[in-house]
Amino acid sequence: MNSLWLAWLYLRRRRVAAGVMVAGVALALYLPLATHWAANAFDETLGARAATTPMIVGARGSRFDLVLHGLYFRAHSEGTVAHGEFTALRDAGHGRVIPLHVQFTAGGQPVVGTSLDYFEFRELQMARGESMMLLGDCVLGANAASELSLSPGDKLKTDRKNLFDLAGDYPLQLNVTGVLSATGTADDEGVFVDVKTAWIIAGHGHGHDESKYNATNSLSAKMVKTYLEITPKNMGTFHFHSDTTALPLTAILVEPMDAKETAMVLSRYQHSDQLQALKPPVIVNEMMGMVMRVRQFLDANYVMVAGAMGMLLSLIVALSRRLRSREMQTLFLLGCSRGTQYSLQAAELIIIFIAAFALALVAAWTTVGWARDYLNTLAG
Amino acid sequence: MKQLVILISIFVIGCKPTVNAPAQRSGKPRVAVVNYPLAYFVERIAGDLVEVHFPKIKGDPAFWKPTNAEVREFQSNDLILLNGASYAKWTAWSSLPGSRTINTSAAFRDAFIAVKADTVHRHGKDGEHSHTGMAFTTWLDFKQAQQQAAAVHRALADLLPTHDETLANNFAGLQRDLVSLDADLRGIAADLGDTPLLGSHPVYQYLSRGYGLKIRSVHWEPDAMPDAEGWTELAVLRKTHPARVMLWEDVPGKSIVLELKTQMIRSVVFAPCANRSGNGTDDWLKVMRANLVALRSAISAE
Numbered sequence: 135m136n137s138l139w140l141a142w143l144y145l146r147r148r149r150v151a152a153g154v155m156v157a158g159v160a161l162a163l164y165l166p167l168a169t170h171w172a173a174n175a176f177d178e179t180l181g182a183r184a185a186t187t188p189m190i191v192g193a194r195g196s197r198f199d200l201v202l203h204g205l206y207f208r209a210h211s212e213g214t215v216a217h218g219e220f221t222a223l224r225d226a227g228h229g230r231v232i233p234l235h236v237q238f239t240a241g242g243q244p245v246v247g248t249s250l251d252y253f254e255f256r257e258l259q260m261a262r263g264e265s266m267m268l269l270g271d272c273v274l275g276a277n278a279a280s281e282l283s284l285s286p287g288d289k290l291k292t293d294r295k296n297l298f299d300l301a302g303d304y305p306l307q308l309n310v311t312g313v314l315s316a317t318g319t320a321d322d323e324g325v326f327v328d329v330k331t332a333w334i335i336a337g338h339g340h341g342h343d344e345s346k347y348n349a350t351n352s353l354s355a356k357m358v359k360t361y362l363e364i365t366p367k368n369m370g371t372f373h374f375h376s377d378t379t380a381l382p383l384t385a386i387l388v389e390p391m392d393a394k395e396t397a398m399v400l401s402r403y404q405h406s407d408q409l410q411a412l413k414p415p416v417i418v419n420e421m422m423g424m425v426m427r428v429r430q431f432l433d434a435n436y437v438m439v440a441g442a443m444g445m446l447l448s449l450i451v452a453l454s455r456r457l458r459s460r461e462m463q464t465l466f467l468l469g470c471s472r473g474t475q476y477s478l479q480a481a482e483l484i485i486i487f488i489a490a491f492a493l494a495l496v497a498a499w500t501t502v503g504w505a506r507d508y509l510n511t512l513a514g
Numbered sequence: 515m516k517q518l519v520i521l522i523s524i525f526v527i528g529c530k531p532t533v534n535a536p537a538q539r540s541g542k543p544r545v546a547v548v549n550y551p552l553a554y555f556v557e558r559i560a561g562d563l564v565e566v567h568f569p570k571i572k573g574d575p576a577f578w579k580p581t582n583a584e585v586r587e588f589q590s591n592d593l594i595l596l597n598g599a600s601y602a603k604w605t606a607w608s609s610l611p612g613s614r615t616i617n618t619s620a621a622f623r624d625a626f627i628a629v630k631a632d633t634v635h636r637h638g639k640d641g642e643h644s645h646t647g648m649a650f651t652t653w654l655d656f657k658q659a660q661q662q663a664a665a666v667h668r669a670l671a672d673l674l675p676t677h678d679e680t681l682a683n684n685f686a687g688l689q690r691d692l693v694s695l696d697a698d699l700r701g702i703a704a705d706l707g708d709t710p711l712l713g714s715h716p717v718y719q720y721l722s723r724g725y726g727l728k729i730r731s732v733h734w735e736p737d738a739m740p741d742a743e744g745w746t747e748l749a750v751l752r753k754t755h756p757a758r759v760m761l762w763e764d765v766p767g768k769s770i771v772l773e774l775k776t777q778m779i780r781s782v783v784f785a786p787c788a789n790r791s792g793n794g795t796d797d798w799l800k801v802m803r804a805n806l807v808a809l810r811s812a813i814s815a816e
Contacts, residue, residue, distance in 0.1 A: 251612040
């Protein structure tokens with residue numbers, strides 16, 4: 135106990151040197167701790183999201199892209215699936231089927247075209263306002279609302295994909311009808327609209343603006359306005375130029391009723407050249423397997439860093455003993471045994487390690503806590 | 515005292531239900547429908563097991579424009595039954611929960627009849643509308659009505675899994691009635707042969723196709739005397755289609771009937787019955803039977 139007290143007093147006298155030692159050791163401990171915790175948090179987040187999404191149907195292509203697109207809205211979708219496939223799946227009675235159309239953004243947030251079933255499926259609660267009701271209505275995720283500083287009753291324009299494509303898609307002004315409670319998932323980032331609204335943004339449907347400009351000058355609404363707007367006045371004129379069964383979705387979420395229905399859905403697409411049905415929990419496990427392999431490589435790296443750190447510390451201790459040889463000699467002359475001298479130095483190291491470990495723990499915990507929201511969207 | 519009043523006011527305002535709050539529920543599953551034929555099918559198949567939500571609509575439910583609160587009311591139902599074939603156009607502009615929404619005519623969507631560009635017109639105080647798109651009085655072909663009833667039965671069976679037997683028995687009864695209507699109408703159609711018929715409004719497309727009836731329509735309303743243009747349209751039509759019977763959605767005005775009579779045209783009410791009947795006593799089946807009786811008596815008189 136005396137050794138610890140004396141070591142503590144010694145370190146207090148040499149704060150800068152002790153601080154540098156603590157910081158160095160803390161950094162060496164922080165990196166593996168933060169990496170492990172971040173990987174675990176990522177695994178948990180991704181796993182939890184995947185576990186609540188039993189199945190995704192979409193265009194054949196990268197399995198990872200399709201699953202990440204269905205779960206996080208951000209990954210690129212390689213192709214589309216006709217809405218008719220959605221109605222066929224729904225009518226087949228395999229279970230709950232939810233359409234997804236995610237191709238556009240509004241204020242940098244993904245515009246998620248879906249149905250009201252999505253809110254029930256994800257158990258999303260309305261924090262303010264109400265769910266979407268008409269064409270052009272949107273519901274914001276908690277983060278999207280705070281980042282865009284929007285509330286129910288406000289307006290939000292979709293982003294243009296290509297500013298220089300004058301004949302291309304026009305921004306659609308959305309009416310914010312509600313804001314969802316925060317869930318700590320990718321849903322917090324979304325701008326949710328009815329899939330029909332998403333099709334209008336994509337240009338598959340349009341209305342006719344009967345403004346006086348058009349009546350007198352025969353001009354298109356696109357020539358007098360820089361964006362499209364769905365109002366009670368022009369809503370009745372909105373229509374789609376093709377059968378809605380032919381219009382595209384970027385993915386379909388399926389919640390089969392039981393294992394038999396799951397097998398039925400899988401077999402439905404087993405031999406399809408265009409479409410695939412995936413189980414997100416399986417795909418995410420596969421992805422996390424790769425992440426874990428990377429982590430193993432990092433772990434090996436950390437072991438080597440720890441070895442180097444240990445050797446460096448040994449060198450520092452040896453050098454400091456040499457620097458403190460006169461001090462040790464004085465202690466010896468005062469009647470302090472060699473053993474006590476060693477215990478004093480061991481106590482100094484123990485204090486440094488405890489302080490460094492505590493610092494590394496706090497730093498890693500803070501980092502992972504801060505990065506958790508980022509990790510939720512990292513998959514995109 | 516003033517503070518107490520303010521506190522009570524805040525409490526009362528806070529307790530006031532929101533405008534969009536759904537109506538009081540009976541505890542039974544609620545089934546929303548977009549027209550009376552579907553309401554009738556639900557009532558026949560499920561009886562008291564469900565609460566049918568078919569709002570009181572003035573005019574044709576096909577062109578009904580619900581308020582926001584009425585759309586919310588629809589959204590809140592346990593099952594929403596659509597007619598399909600672009601019926602109830604408001605459903606195309608609204609967000610309805612896909613998993614609880616059933617298109618009862620999906621089984622024969624490939625057989626929908628497209629309506630070419632149509633003039634805009636209005637019924638009484640209703641807003642203007644056009645029939646362009648799909649012909650939507652699907653149930654006037656009773657074979658299609660049987661398919662719609664079957665879709666209603668399937669949806670109700672999913673909603674009420676513990677009442678399988680009751681639903682199946684009631685459905686069998688309804689199907690018997692629909693088969694009987696179909697057989698009777700086929701008999702009438704056989705007697706009619708190639709006799710040309712007139713429709714006062716373009717709502718008889720499926721009736722015409724389903725039973726091989728030679729019906730061509732004008733755009734008249736039962737409660738509005740056609741203008742000169744309307745009579746000219748009829749005269750032109752009769753040159754190639756010399757019909758002596760005109761089918762009406764509702765009882766036409768006496769002056770119209772008399773004017774048609776002078777032109778040797780008999781008026782016969784063949785009501786699609788898309789909305790509940792005005793007197794509230796005649797159900798859909800009674801109205802359909804009355805349609806057939808009226809048509810047969812018109813043939814006999816001819």
